[in-house]
Amino acid sequence: MSPVYLDKLTKIYPNGYEAVHDFDLEVKDGELMVLVGPSGCGKTTVMRMVAGLERITRGTLRFDDKVMNDVSPKDRDIAMVFQNYALYPHMTVGENIGFALSMRKLPKSEVRKKVKETAEILGLEEWIDRKPGQLSGGQRQRVAMGRAIVREPKVFLMDEPLSNLDAKLRVQMRAEVTRIQRRVGVSTIYVTHDQVEAMTMGDRVAVMRDGHLQQCAKPQEVYDNPVNIFVAGFMGSPSMNLFEATLNENADVLTLGSQTLKLPASVLALKPALKKYANSRVVVGIRPESLNAPGPQTQKGDDDVSLEGEVDLVEALGSELLVHFSTDAVRVEAEGAVSEDAEGLDAGLIAQRGAGVARVEPGAQVTLGGKTTFSLNPSRLYFFDSSTGLSIVE
Amino acid sequence: MKIFNRLWTKTLGFIVLLAFTAFFIVPVIWLLLAPTKTDHQLIFGNPFSFGSFHNLAHAIRVTFTYQDYALLTWVKNSAIYSFGGIAIALVASIPAGYALAFTNFIGRRTLLGITLFVMIMPATALVLPLFLEANAVHAIGSPISVILPFSFFPFGVYLSYIFYSSSVPRDLLNAARIDGCNEWNVFRKIALPLARPVVALVAFFAFVANWNNFFLPFVMLPSNSNYPLPIGLQDLLSSTPAFNPGIGGDVPILRPELAVATIVAMAPVLIVFLFAQRSLVSGMLAGATKE
Numbered sequence: 031m032s033p034v035y036l037d038k039l040t041k042i043y044p045n046g047y048e049a050v051h052d053f054d055l056e057v058k059d060g061e062l063m064v065l066v067g068p069s070g071c072g073k074t075t076v077m078r079m080v081a082g083l084e085r086i087t088r089g090t091l092r093f094d095d096k097v098m099n100d101v102s103p104k105d106r107d108i109a110m111v112f113q114n115y116a117l118y119p120h121m122t123v124g125e126n127i128g129f130a131l132s133m134r135k136l137p138k139s140e141v142r143k144k145v146k147e148t149a150e151i152l153g154l155e156e157w158i159d160r161k162p163g164q165l166s167g168g169q170r171q172r173v174a175m176g177r178a179i180v181r182e183p184k185v186f187l188m189d190e191p192l193s194n195l196d197a198k199l200r201v202q203m204r205a206e207v208t209r210i211q212r213r214v215g216v217s218t219i220y221v222t223h224d225q226v227e228a229m230t231m232g233d234r235v236a237v238m239r240d241g242h243l244q245q246c247a248k249p250q251e252v253y254d255n256p257v258n259i260f261v262a263g264f265m266g267s268p269s270m271n272l273f274e275a276t277l278n279e280n281a282d283v284l285t286l287g288s289q290t291l292k293l294p295a296s297v298l299a300l301k302p303a304l305k306k307y308a309n310s311r312v313v314v315g316i317r318p319e320s321l322n323a324p325g326p327q328t329q330k331g332d333d334d335v336s337l338e339g340e341v342d343l344v345e346a347l348g349s350e351l352l353v354h355f356s357t358d359a360v361r362v363e364a365e366g367a368v369s370e371d372a373e374g375l376d377a378g379l380i381a382q383r384g385a386g387v388a389r390v391e392p393g394a395q396v397t398l399g400g401k402t403t404f405s406l407n408p409s410r411l412y413f414f415d416s417s418t419g420l421s422i423v424e
Numbered sequence: 425m426k427i428f429n430r431l432w433t434k435t436l437g438f439i440v441l442l443a444f445t446a447f448f449i450v451p452v453i454w455l456l457l458a459p460t461k462t463d464h465q466l467i468f469g470n471p472f473s474f475g476s477f478h479n480l481a482h483a484i485r486v487t488f489t490y491q492d493y494a495l496l497t498w499v500k501n502s503a504i505y506s507f508g509g510i511a512i513a514l515v516a517s518i519p520a521g522y523a524l525a526f527t528n529f530i531g532r533r534t535l536l537g538i539t540l541f542v543m544i545m546p547a548t549a550l551v552l553p554l555f556l557e558a559n560a561v562h563a564i565g566s567p568i569s570v571i572l573p574f575s576f577f578p579f580g581v582y583l584s585y586i587f588y589s590s591s592v593p594r595d596l597l598n599a600a601r602i603d604g605c606n607e608w609n610v611f612r613k614i615a616l617p618l619a620r621p622v623v624a625l626v627a628f629f630a631f632v633a634n635w636n637n638f639f640l641p642f643v644m645l646p647s648n649s650n651y652p653l654p655i656g657l658q659d660l661l662s663s664t665p666a667f668n669p670g671i672g673g674d675v676p677i678l679r680p681e682l683a684v685a686t687i688v689a690m691a692p693v694l695i696v697f698l699f700a701q702r703s704l705v706s707g708m709l710a711g712a713t714k715e
């Protein structure tokens with residue numbers, strides 16, 4: 031129950047690898063901070079530095095106003111869910127959950143009571159006397175979770191705590207974790223790969239890449255106003271479509287491959303900085319849901335521009351269609367920004383020149399192999415500097 | 425066809441196992457039968473015949489009463505030396521292996537190298553230097569002069585090191601630290617309970633080595649009343665007319681009596697093995713971390 035301040039934290043591993051670089055983060059009292067980033071970007075390393083399991087090479091870590099750099103893990107009063115569970119194999123589920131409490135010399139009856147409550151919340155009552163070796167992956171993960179939430183520490187650290195659960199349980203646990211965190215009001219750092227968790231659970235989201243903090247803001251803010259190509263491509267599933275484009279001399283006509291999109295004055299008014307990119311290259315970003323295919327419910331706005339693509343694949347998800355199309359524009363890949371969810375897709379398709387995805391209503395008229403003209407509101411376009419990758423905002 | 429094949433493989437496996445069992449068990453059966461016979465029967469009779477309970481009682485009585493129950497004194501001495509050695513060996517080697525596996529200190533690799541080196545050195549090579557050392561501190565003839573060298577068990581250190589470094593994930597210990605354990609409790613509550621199979625293994629090997637050790641006590645202990653079993657047996661052997669014709673006591677120690685003494689010497693190893701075996705369970709660490 032104290033705010034956490036990470037001030038220019040840097041971690042250089044003994045082999046010389048710099049896993050985290052000048053990392054600044056403030057987790058307010060009782061806030062749930064979600065930490066996202068591609069695999070290997072240093073999320074676990076940040077967690078381990080906060081937990082005291084890795085030495086901080088440079089920078090200061092504070093809980094409230096106390097510098098924690100040299101405080102041993104047992105005195106930091108944190109609870110952590112390890113990415114790989116780290117359950118005590120010789121203890122039962124109940125003993126695992128109650129271990130921290132009994133180490134803190136709570137009376138036995140109270141330990142039992144709390145363990146029971148926690149097990150109920152996590153749906154583990156049935157397995158309370160089993161050893162971890164006799165549990166499934168999802169059950170183990172819940173035990174790992176239980177070991178943390180049974181306590182009321184200063185800080186929660188959760189490293190992908192729901193990654194091994196099935197979809198239904200994950201939704202249930204997501205709500206449960208949020209509820210518990212709100213109730214006990216413990217400052218929390220929560221690592222996840224799951225877009226939905228990142229968007230729904232966090233008070234704020236911190237996006238990391240290669241040991242650097244990219245952006246830290248409210249989830250909707252990160253989604254709506256990503257600071258650069260990387261964040262734009264990382265947040266959201268399916269990822270934002272990114273194409274190379276050129277602006278004409280008035281910066282009001284955008285050329286994508288052989289297609290031209292007329293930008294209305296309103297766009298330029300919103301983003302006057304685009305003027306500086308007249309006659310030059312930019313990267314344009316289109317969220318899949320911004321693209322509309324012709325269909326019964328599609329309403330075309332006055333300023334709407336159209337983008338034509340050849341439909342390669344249609345994925346019907348019930349509530350919506352994911353239409354994979356290709357154009358002759360050059361697709362930009364925000365390096366390392368393909369989120370895990372996208373890995374299930376046909377890799378060949380993603381790499382394809384000019385490929386894009388549209389998320390459209392189920393009744394939309396798209397034919398496999400045919401050409402479809404998507405309409406989109408140009409005010410929902412994103413622009414990025416093609417050399418720095420930074421968002422063009424003003 | 426397939427079923428026939430499987431049957432054939434099974435039968436073959438069974439026959440091979442049976443042959444090995446016979447190979448190992450026949451001498452034991454012979455040994456167990458030996459005290460039931462007279463010395464003459466033992467040499468000229470059918471090797472697998474049963475003599476009589478009368479003979480057995482006689483052999484047992486003679487063996488035990490030899491030199492006023494010397495056999496029991498030897499057993500007692502052996503037990504003191506062996507278990508004393510094991511106790512110190514365990515207390516030293518399990519934490520030592522743990523420390524070698526999980527902490528980084530200057531000279532760690534060197535220490536590991538030395539452990540390995542001493543492990544492969546024959547124990548007998550150390551006996552004379554040890555004798556000189558014990559002599560220098562006037563410990564010759566005391567139980568300490570045997571127990572201390574017995575407790576020096578580099579194999580145990582290495583076994584414990586291998587176990588901790590290969591089977592116990594570091595994060596398990598970290599989880600305990602976060603749960604509020606100090607370093608002693610991390611070892612006591614997590615690392616040590618997990619090492620149960622290793623403790624059993626080290627204890628068993630140390631026991632066998634100590635129980636059967638002949639040369640070291642032979643050098644260190646000059647008096648009959650301090651002898652452990654192996655030296656006692658040798659003493660017994662040397663008073664057997666069959667092996668030492670010059671000797672003739674009032675009640676001679678013959679081969680059936682020697683067999684009794686041998687069984688007495690063997691039995692504890694068997695018992696300790698049965699106990700240790702129960703702790704040699706595999707899969708202690710199942711479920712600790714995501715594979």
Ligand SMILES: Nc1ncnc2c1ncn2[C@@H]1O[C@H](COP(=O)(O)OP(=O)(O)OP(=O)(O)O)[C@@H](O)[C@H]1O
Pocket residue numbers: 043044045047049067068069070071072073074075076113
């Ligand atoms: N002990 C170590 N020594 C050297 N390099 C390490 C060590 N631990 C981690 N690394 C490296 O540091 C980088 C960050 O690792 P980290 O575990 O923090 O990534 P992560 O963001 O948690 O990834 P994931 O999402 O896959 O869990 C990786 O490139 C990794 O290879």
Ligand SMILES: [Mg+2]
Pocket residue numbers: 073074075113189
């Ligand atoms: Mg990680």
